[in-house]
Amino acid sequence: MEFFDCISLAKAQTLINNVLPECTTAVEETELIEALGRIVAEDIAAADHLPPFNRSTVDGYAVLSRDTFSAGEGAPVMLDIIGEVFMGQSADYTIVSGQAVIVPTGGMLPAGADGVVMLEHAEQSDQETLLVAKPIAPGENMVAKGEDIKPGTVFVAAGTRLTAAEIGALAACGIARVKVRRRLTVGIISTGDEVVDVIAVPENGQVRDINSYTLAAMLTAADCQVTRYGITKDNYADLLAAIGKAAGENQLVLVSGGSSVGARDHTVQVIEELGRNKVIFHGLAVRPGKPTIFGLIDHVPVFGLPGHPVAAMTICQMVVMPLVSRLQGSGSCKAGWRIPARLTRNCASAPGRDDFLRVKLIWQAGEYRAEPVLGKSGLISVMTQADGVVHVPADSSGLYAGDVVLVEVMREA
Numbered sequence: 535m536e537f538f539d540c541i542s543l544a545k546a547q548t549l550i551n552n553v554l555p556e557c558t559t560a561v562e563e564t565e566l567i568e569a570l571g572r573i574v575a576e577d578i579a580a581a582d583h584l585p586p587f588n589r590s591t592v593d594g595y596a597v598l599s600r601d602t603f604s605a606g607e608g609a610p611v612m613l614d615i616i617g618e619v620f621m622g623q624s625a626d627y628t629i630v631s632g633q634a635v636i637v638p639t640g641g642m643l644p645a646g647a648d649g650v651v652m653l654e655h656a657e658q659s660d661q662e663t664l665l666v667a668k669p670i671a672p673g674e675n676m677v678a679k680g681e682d683i684k685p686g687t688v689f690v691a692a693g694t695r696l697t698a699a700e701i702g703a704l705a706a707c708g709i710a711r712v713k714v715r716r717r718l719t720v721g722i723i724s725t726g727d728e729v730v731d732v733i734a735v736p737e738n739g740q741v742r743d744i745n746s747y748t749l750a751a752m753l754t755a756a757d758c759q760v761t762r763y764g765i766t767k768d769n770y771a772d773l774l775a776a777i778g779k780a781a782g783e784n785q786l787v788l789v790s791g792g793s794s795v796g797a798r799d800h801t802v803q804v805i806e807e808l809g810r811n812k813v814i815f816h817g818l819a820v821r822p823g824k825p826t827i828f829g830l831i832d833h834v835p836v837f838g839l840p841g842h843p844v845a846a847m848t849i850c851q852m853v854v855m856p857l858v859s860r861l862q863g864s865g866s867c868k869a870g871w872r873i874p875a876r877l878t879r880n881c882a883s884a885p886g887r888d889d890f891l892r893v894k895l896i897w898q899a900g901e902y903r904a905e906p907v908l909g910k911s912g913l914i915s916v917m918t919q920a921d922g923v924v925h926v927p928a929d930s931s932g933l934y935a936g937d938v939v940l941v942e943v944m945r946e947a
């Protein structure tokens with residue numbers, strides 16, 4: 535039996551970057567609310583000032599702040615109330631020194647006013663006379679025209695994955711439709727004579743398909759359009775047909791199982807045949823995930839992911855997701871939050887190999903602790919217990935309890 539040569543993770547990433555350096559995903563326009571989670575295709579700048587006029591942030595009296603500087607509880611400043619601004623209406627006044635105008639929270643400030651005295655810090659001795667008991671600073675209790683967003687400012691950059699906050703900013707600027715990248719199309723195939731679908735009751739020797747579900751869930755959460763191509767038997771012709779179809783219909787293909795070197799592991803030969811010798815690597819010096827395959831079929835990247843469910847998910851997160859982000863035109867990896875945490879126990883690692891350590895995050899004494907989740911690569915429960923992965927680089931011989939590590943969070947919430 536011929537065993538594969540493992541290359542380093544760093545070399546693998548360079549090879550992937552070299553063959554697929556940039557985003558080629560087409561652009562489409564979508565309704566604002568449909569744009570949540572999508573990747574913005576071009577820089578978005580504001581056309582106007584936000585807000586378009588000076589606004590009060592409290593219920594009170596619009597004034598010239600300098601008129602109030604000498605105000606105090608025992609020595610109120612007296613101002614003339616010249617009118618009232620109503621909510622949603624233009625403030626058709628100009629105030630000068632010695633004058634005040636009643637304004638509601640969110641109301642427009644009259645010209646000349648540079649601050650608002652809160653209702654509770656002033657008293658009306660009659661309808662036209664205001665006694666101010668507390669000074670305000672210039673700009674206090676108001677939002678200035680353009681203070682939020684200035685015209686011409688790029689407030690959502692190309693490559694941003696839209697969250698509720700950007701959706702709100704776009705709404706504020708009157709942008710009802712957004713140019714976003716088309717969803718990356720991803721085909722997913724599970725292989726294995728022993729693998730049966732979720733609705734089947736497995737017989738002895740059989741297991742239900744986990745990987746096409748975990749992978750589809752991860753890619754869907756990363757805003758991809760996923761097609762599951764079911765389960766293919768460990769049979770060269772069936773695998774050739776399935777991978778060929780998936781590569782013809784998608785921008786990325788993930789095949790789980792059959793990536794190792796056993797007699798039934800055909801994935802690499804199939805990619806080689808369909809891609810005309812475009813297998814770029816087979817074997818990574820990582821754990822888990824050693825038998826990972828990467829190749830191209832007519833420019834479509836195809837990964838052969840290890841069958842063990844922990845390995846399939848981990849390689850998807852650490853190797854496939856960065857490529858997905860790049861192909862999507864996104865600067866940020868969907869599930870790529872890294873947070874510092876203190877390791878709770880020693881973890882050995884073989885030098886010369888990158889290790890991906892599964893950890894559970896526990897909030898304790900004002901910091902996160904990273905508790906290693908022990909368990910074999912074939913156990914899906916390892917992943918239900920883990921919150922993320924710690925990358926132990928190839929030049930490390932391990933980590934010590936108390937080390938502060940970066941945890942790549944894999945959990946959505």
Ligand SMILES: Nc1nc2c(c(=O)[nH]1)N[C@H]1C(S)=C(S)[C@@H](COP(=O)(O)OP(=O)(O)OC[C@H]3O[C@@H](n4cnc5c(N)ncnc54)[C@H](O)[C@@H]3O)O[C@H]1N2
Pocket residue numbers: 724725726728729741742743744745746790791792793794795796799822823824825839840841842843845911912
């Ligand atoms: N002699 C060696 N044997 C193995 C090696 C090795 O270096 N030398 N590597 C091991 C490692 S590491 C892994 S990971 C697996 C990878 O094997 P394959 O990618 O070829 O996957 P299979 O053999 O098809 O399956 C492995 C394992 O995973 C289960 N599996 C497969 N697909 C699914 C699925 N869709 N859902 C749930 N479980 C799945 C399968 O039943 C096997 O138990 O090879 C080791 N062997």
Ligand code: MOO
Pocket residue numbers: 820821822823824825840842844845911912
């Ligand atoms: O990829 Mo295998 O699961 O390293 O154990």
